[in-house]
Amino acid sequence: MKKLILITIAALSAITAAQAQDQLIVNPDGRKTVSLNGTWHYIVDPYDTGFYDYRFKEYAEDNSGAYWNENTPKNETEWTEHAFKSPYNIQVPGDWNHQDRMFLYYEGTVWYQRNFDKPQMANVEDLYLYFGAANYETHVYLNGKKLGMHKGGFTPFNFKIPKNVLKEKDNFLVVRVDNRRHAEEVPTVNTDWWNYGGITRDVKLIVVPQHFIQKYNVQLDVKQDITSAIKKKKFILTGFAKITNPAAGEKVTVEIPELKIKEQYSVQGDSIAFNFEAKKVSLWSPENPKLYEVKLRYGNETITDKIGFRTIATDGKKIMLNGKQIFLRGISIHEEIPQEMRRATSKKDAEQLLGWAKELNCNMVRLAHYPHNENMTHAADSLGLMVWSEIPVYWTIEFGNPEVLKKAEKQLQEMITRDRNRASIIIWSVGNETPVSETRTKFMSSLAKMAKKLDASRLISAALEVHHDNGVNLVDDPLGQYTDIVSLNEYLGWYSGTPASCRTANWEVAYNKPFFISETGAGAKGGFHGNKEARFTEEYQEWYYKEQVNMFKTRFPDSFSGLSPWILADFRSPKRNNPDYQEGWNRKGLIDNNGNKKKAFYVLQAYYKELAEQEKAANKN
Template identity: 25%
Template structure:
């Protein structure tokens, strides 16, 4: 129910992006917290790793600082600090005072800084970030755990098969808001017979004011209510129908105290025997997975890059993508809302329970608490976006272990408690040994028999993939969504006949996977890994990057992109059934 930082006639948003003072050498905390003694400069938002060579693989403390002043008319406002994401651990100081912090990457958090700001003088904001991972942080440190625990050292160490970018990677904003204000808003769609629908909503507020909601030219009063639509304009893939919403809070004598504007999308998601249904109609999921990764930015947010990436997916005829392996920004979800692109949001939990040792050593109680908190934060931030059709609570855990299966079931129940309306998945990589998929709404499989088992033998790959998805469907009786498959295709590498690591081999193997998946009526969809090449940590098994992208890291098409364009053959705006 977290509100987005939006301007209105009662609210002012101040973007704090730009060049900040920075320091990453030995320092006194007392001086750094007051904005003193800084020796460098870093851009915000952006990962620190590309901004200077000495920070490329750095995982320690980096201090950021800048000044801000409040406008003259802010005397009676509360001042909230909204940080969209600071990887991985952050401590925040205002005018030298520790006001709180957050642990967890790619997650939005908000702090009330009202008691600590100067109204009539400049203020100093300092943020200390670090990438100090452990077995308790949700992205774990990767030492003896994670997929690569038995394949030699990886640097920088982490449990994820993506580069561990650090720093303030998403926008930092100040929100000036009334003391009595609207503090939360959530809604859900209920379909009725005859094409009618009801929007159930809830508004949270501070104080005792009266709540009024306006939508589609109609006005409603109360913190909770139901809005009936006799002929709703549903949101659907390729049909981004949205309704503007204005929520107002009134004080004594009908005085307007606060106003918050947003939009809603009337959309229902269910899972039937053949897959996902949007508003009661089956939709086949053709798509990919995307990392926040680009030269110079690292995982830093760029609105132009987000727009370009979604447009490239639409160019291919895709209708969905998964934000792997961490939650997307609300800005990306909003873009998908407005373009009619479906989105699967994923918690930043990667490769849990892989490694040697007792279960409690691989996944501590503290890790479990952090995992549930991350799921809650993801849902709080993204639940109002109609484009978000599904939650993924983990990527590629060791779900062949009974303790892992029980752990995942516990996290699934937590997600369902927070949002009963959306399907919940995790993505399995252990084939028939998996013990957890039966708990979830769909069986989601990441399959890499091309590279891990059969090398370049396409026919063996097709046979094995078919056997696997048939068995997993027989076992659980649920639709199978293949959330990852792919082959390394280094841009510019070609061969006749196709051999591994060439663009030609990537085309041959991805086409083989698609042939097998699309031939199954129980298949809910096929999602290629990955949208674009992305940076990974140093390891003998990777040539600097994961080269399974449909596009290069710079977003130029490989041969696979053109082949997919021919195969999918239609605009994403038209929607898809199969």
């Protein structure tokens, strides 16, 4: 194996100062971990009594009234007003809303508590506490000491546990989670989905050496001519690794056994970067979701990951996967299991949702409107489903508030840091349906630029709204200047007119870029039947999809490169309050809240089958 280049991490334009300061540990499953999932105790605290005193000032750390302190009475004369004990039990991971009827519409503070023993670890190892996500503001305490705070409901975070805080037995872990919505947060107060609260993803202890690889990336070099590389069966792989507390003289080994690659690099500062040749790489695609075992070794730790290698790019009005044009047969998905009215949390949940997408003949999913569980992106890797991943910059964000921009940037950074090794992710989205203004465009374009700096190997987009001008549906949002593809949400025949209006619709795109329909759909209550003109019948939704498909085939611009209709399954939304048809559910799902497929499911399924067969025939030629 011929080593081509060795450079320092500072030379990589994709690595920014913001990343260098980020302490998120990637790929916890590839390391030594102890799960803290399971049964926790809880206290519901709508008045934040455990956080503030009666003057509404935050408690001092050692105050006995603070809920992060155990404060167990030693005898019956001692006074206390809080305790964590059965039967006040709650399951982690999981939203609190589905676990007890009293939580159904609850927004506020809930305190979580459990004990754990120190895991087996050497004196030269450190311990971190990792959360896959908790919605929205999270404060973490161990044995009465605050480890840290995190904002953001859909991205991971971790805290190092100081050795002088950790005990051998019965460590008292308390987590305050507050899911109240605020105008200056991301997302803001106004959303069209239910604000599930709680520790919604896995909690783990991560045992690492004092000197360890914090994060890394291994991928195909985006600068190479992929068509030539495929022809010659010679590919350039590139990447980096960032080290926490680098040790003098230690080297990083990068190994891909199946490709007979084993390279070693000296650490420069706190990082390495690499660029080497690999032969006969089987490229990842929906038809061939090939994943290679990749090992990174530094000191006493070996991290194992499963990584696919592919390129995604645009060529004028075309989207190119591994140098070939591809049409994205997508569907939008919320992170919910509708039959149980809850957040999706497990591998089984991911298999259900993505299994439905595969049955629909999709090759792509839009994970809206926030980064989904790691189980989803890992399953997408294995199933060969391309992914659009998005941060919750949604509707009426405070675009003129620089602090809001910082929060959005942080969530964007955490999303990309967590998932940059997932071959399935082809699009980073910086937001959804944001109203056009100069202030908004400056806000959104800065996010698009940041995403491209953090990861130049993927496409950048955002879901835009259409501009109607003299009977023409004109796609000319100024944000389109900064995105790689032009994505549009359109509901022609639902919020205005009837599906028949698709027959005369005219479309124009102001940019020489691929055009993608990021949303389209109509509501239908599962099992409700009638004339196709009757709203909320399955027949109306079926008619809507038939007219949309015909419009795609006959009236769309030549830049049309895919779609992800809204949405795979019905989901909870407090904005949808028709007592006959909605009852707190957004009914645009192709699958109802009982898991039954509606008639429109089969319309889209047939269209996607037709497109897949056309693509297969074209590739043969």
